[in-house]
Amino acid sequence: MQLQAHLxxxxxxxxxxxxxxxxxxxxxxxxxxxxxxxxxxxxxPKFWPLARRHGLEPIIEVPxxxxxxxxxxxxxxxxxxxYQYYSAKNGDNFKSPYTAMAASAxxxxxxxxxxxxxxxxxxxxxxxxxxxxxxxxDLDGQLGPKSRQALGQLNIDDTLGLDAVADIxxxxxxxKFPTEFFVPGPVIDTGPxxxxxxx
Numbered sequence: 575m576q577l578q579a580h581l582x583x584x585x586x587x588x589x590x591x592x593x594x595x596x597x598x599x600x601x602x603x604x605x606x607x608x609x610x611x612x613x614x615x616x617x618x619p620k621f622w623p624l625a626r627r628h629g630l631e632p633i634i635e636v637p638x639x640x641x642x643x644x645x646x647x648x649x650x651x652x653x654x655x656x657y658q659y660y661s662a663k664n665g666d667n668f669k670s671p672y673t674a675m676a677a678s679a680x681x682x683x684x685x686x687x688x689x690x691x692x693x694x695x696x697x698x699x700x701x702x703x704x705x706x707x708x709x710x711x712d713l714d715g716q717l718g719p720k721s722r723q724a725l726g727q728l729n730i731d732d733t734l735g736l737d738a739v740a741d742i743x744x745x746x747x748x749x750k751f752p753t754e755f756f757v758p759g760p761v762i763d764t765g766p767x768x769x770x771x772x773x
Contacts, residue, residue, distance in 0.1 A: 576601050591642065596687040597672075599648045602679035607645045618644060633672075652705045652751045653679040656713065659704050667712040674713060678704070690715035695736040702743035703728075706750065 579592035590607075592598070599605035610618055619637040625647055631654070633646040650657065656678040660671035668674040668689075677687045678701040681694045690697035690713070697715040704713060708724035717732065725732045730742050747754075 593673075593676075596680060596689055597676050599650070599653075599676050599679055601685065602653075602676065602683055604649045604651070604653070604679050606647055608647060609645055610639065650675065650679075651754045652747065653682070653701075655705045655707075656701060659709075664704075664709055665712040667714055677701075678713065693736070695740050696721075698740055699725075699736070699743050702740075702747050706743070706746055 576592070576595040576598060579588070580594045582588040583590065583592040595601065608621075610616055610621060617637075618639045622632060622637045625632065629649055629651070630647045631650055633643045633648060634641045638644060653675045657671045657675035659665060660668060660674040665674060668677065677690060677697070680687050681690060681697045681701060684694055684698075686692065686694055687697065693715075696717045697713060699717065700710055700713045700715070700721055703710050703721060703724045706728065708727060710720045710724050711718070722732045725739065728746065730739060732739060734742075
């Protein structure tokens, strides 16, 4: 769906910007677009404080309804830590901190992001490490020396296997962000996409 929306935008079929797959919080179910023109007496400047009170972040800097994407709001949750990590130049493989944050959110629900490889588990682990305060360099889907060192700093044995390490990361994230994460049931191996990681 995201690819089709992007193709419709690049071909001119639709005028609203749609990024390529892997770069939108919409893909992770963490963004929505709101047309305030349809709601009488609720202006964008009035809506912003209401939105922020409920964990919703606008994508633009100032509440100006004439700006592109003035209608877009994110529920970033802990993935905002990935945004901050990339803003601080701790990683540089994504074109923007927003794209890195979106990739983190997308893989956290078990969906593939092409830039991070076919198996989402290593990238999920890396995203979790960043959100747990570790510096691993790039979120790239490769559990290299920095990622393994970060696992060690959290007392996680990286030889346990990807499912076990991802499960430990999931529990640590659940402890750190108790209102954001949940585990729906036992881990069932259905292939490369983990069905136990929901955020």
